[in-house]
Amino acid sequence: MIRQMGNNKVATATQAIQNYAESFSGLEKNAASRELPWLRKIRQDGFGRFGETGFPTLRDEDWRFTNLSAIAQTPFRLVHNGHRLPSQSDIEPYRVAGAACELVFVDGRFAPEISYLGELPARVKVANLAEELARDPGAVEAHLGRYLDIRRDPFSALNTAFIEDGAYIHIGKGIVLEAPIHLLFISAAHGAPTVNHPRNLIVAEENSQATFIEDYISLGRREKALCNTATELIAGDHSVISHYMIEREHEQAFNVSTLRIQQGRSADVASHSVLVGGAVVRNNVHPVLAGEGGECLINGLFVGSGRQHLDNYMLVEHASPHCGSRQFYNGILDGHAHGVFHGRIIVHKDAQKTDAKQTNRNLLLSDTAQIDTKPQLEIYADDVRCTHGATIGQIEENSLFYLRSRGIDEASARRLLLMAFASECLDRMKEGPARAHVESLIHRDMGRVAHASLREGQPA
């Protein structure tokens, strides 16, 4: 890849890797990695792979709509200790009412002082990865790095190279946890561009039921920061799992997230993504339906304005017969925002009776907003049903006039129509604290977008 670029870019890309190499050798000296040879090997493999590829470019088919030069050219530094911890009151507005517990991570590291662990049922383990690696490395070793594909995605490789901390959750066999587990990831300002690589491992044993919320926010000044996060979620046989990814960092933040789901037999998993913040955001969702009869819902809403770039990359792998997957992504884009929906479905040879569906609907609120939507079906079985569809539209003038003719002012009418569009995604979420949390978030955001698009639409 690097060879194909001009001399100038080679220098920049090499510098970028050099920069990460320094951070990596710093991490290598860390005692923990010397103690756990298997972890050391995982990290080294990760960094080795990243060193081979560097950051993807527009020539890479999986990245053709997303220019990463801003990420590749910024000299991000890993955050070491010594930062100011946010206070309870700083994070109060971001808490989820009705959560079972709340783990807070500041720049990728667990912050027990401001976390809330609650009282969890027996056989539910909620901890941070660094602690669990020290206490019971065997339990971690059984899963960590076994599902995330470092060869396919340089960011996954980079994340793996820098595994240090993140959430470690284990839900025992048959446990039903009604209240959601909230994971709050904070990027704090440091006066220089910083990077963190949270790594989460969630194991839900057979017949268990649970809801997880990953919530990405920034606090403090609006400085460049990269959060490159990865989650491995193992949904055991017959488990029922909901996962929420919320990106609401500020407009200087870069966020790359990868959710790798491994589904067992008849596991029922829902992935809900809500992207409203960030400068450049890449949301990778990669479920593998590995057991027969699995069901996966991949639901998302992305709302961009200004110069936001929101890229959603879905890779749904059907590896067993009789599985169903349904992808629904709605995009709302205003200003110069650029959205991407890349929906890839792979049906493996033995995955007969697969039923895969994909829908991407978009609302463009300005002439300068842009959406690229790309379905990609690769089917190697012969008895399957796969459908896909995409639409791009504007707010209907007829609808707007209808609402206004009933006394509803224009900004409120726009908000109502945007909310109606967003509700399609909300309606796919189960009733409960997680959905209520997302709903109030979206309500606020729709108000903001409605007012902004109204101002832009008016003559100067």
Added chain:
Amino acid sequence: MSLLEIKNLKVRVEDREILKGINLKLDAGEVHSIMGPNGSGKSTLAQVLARRETYQITRGEVLFNGKDLLAMKPEEAACEGLFLAFQYPVEIPGISNAYFLRSALNAIRKYHGQEEVDAMDFLPKLREKIKLLEMDEKLLNRSVNEAFSGGEKKRNEILQMAVLEPTLAILDETDSGLDIDALKIVAKGVNAMRSPERAILVVTHYQRLLDYIVPDRVHVLVDGRIVRSGGPELALQLEEQGYATMESAARGA
């Protein structure tokens, strides 16, 4: 002072003049009908009064309660008491009918400095109106007009009118697409709204609706002008003779 006074209103769409000088006065307590063939400008007039912005007003003045209607936004006109029952009610997926009705009512109440009505207080009032229009209560929880039948949509318009209690209601071809039973129900709903404080303008192509909503005055609109005005008997005369004689009379004039 008349409730509505239209003076020499001229309206264009792109290069075509649609309304060529309309004069009309409507007093509180009255029901007037505007009748005319397709393309005569009936719907344009209704939409202009409701403040649709796609029309270019080249001349004239409209006073609503003594205020300059043409300076108002659609929502302001609505809050001032104007209501248009749409010829083609719009489907709005994702917004429930009940929520929409309450939002509209509260927007108008807020405009008048009144307290908002909460869902609990709103529902009994709504149920009463629904009964009058013989509508299925289930329609309240469905998205606005989505997958409603033609008759359900028109009844839903009259339901909104009953809830919002405008001082001036304009019914744009509310009879189109209705069978006789639905027509009677809609007319019953409209007649229940007749009052000394309220005026109703019934825009229609056919006389049929006027059997049930009997107007005080009938105006015949042909080619952007009102060519005849008279009592309810004018509607019957039109039904027998058709618009052709009036059209030729208009051309001759």
